[in-house]
Amino acid sequence: MNALVQKVAETLAREAAPEKIILFGSHATGDAKAESDIDLLVVESGEFGGGKSRRKELVRLSRAVAEFPVPIDLLIYSRREVEQWKTSVNHVVARAMREGKVLYERP
Numbered sequence: 001m002n003a004l005v006q007k008v009a010e011t012l013a014r015e016a017a018p019e020k021i022i023l024f025g026s027h028a029t030g031d032a033k034a035e036s037d038i039d040l041l042v043v044e045s046g047e048f049g050g051g052k053s054r055r056k057e058l059v060r061l062s063r064a065v066a067e068f069p070v071p072i073d074l075l076i077y078s079r080r081e082v083e084q085w086k087t088s089v090n091h092v093v094a095r096a097m098r099e100g101k102v103l104y105e106r107p
Contacts, residue, residue, distance in 0.1 A: 002027075005038055008065050008072060009103035012042060015064040016057070017106070019043045019079055024100035037071035040103075041096040047078050 009021045025039030026032040042061065048054040058076055065072050077085070077093060085093035 004068065004070060006103065008038055008068055009040070011065055011068075012040065012061060012074075013104045016042055016044065016061055018104070019045050019106050020102055021104040022096050022100040023103050024096035025073075028099055028101045037073050039073045039096075040075070041082075041093065041100065042074060042076045043079055043082050044076060045079055047080060048076075 005023060005027055009023070012018070012021055020041075020043040022041040022043070023039065024041060026036045027038055044057070046052055048057075054076055058074060061074055061076070062072070065074075075092060075096070082093055082097070085091040086097040088094045
């Protein structure tokens with residue numbers, strides 16, 4: 001994993017205080033090319049809905065990492081949603097959990 005990916009994860013950890021940040025896709029499998037984006041699953045403890053908007057959180061975190069010179073694909077799910085989808089055959093969360101690498105985990 002390169003230093004840029006780690007810096008992106010550190011920025012997200014500061015901004016979101018998530019439970020976990022998981023790298024998946026080509027950067028996690030070692031198949032990344034120069035033009036590859038960074039795929040990250042951000043696992044938050046709170047539920048979305050009511051007073052917490054997933055869209056607003058995604059916009060906020062996307063702005064926080066906009067300074068980095070590489071495309072970053074962020075997925076944001078609650079812990080409950082990750083538990084629900086992690087064993088699904090075709091859900092991106094399941095793929096991230098199977099092949100991903102944990103970059104950050106709240107102590």
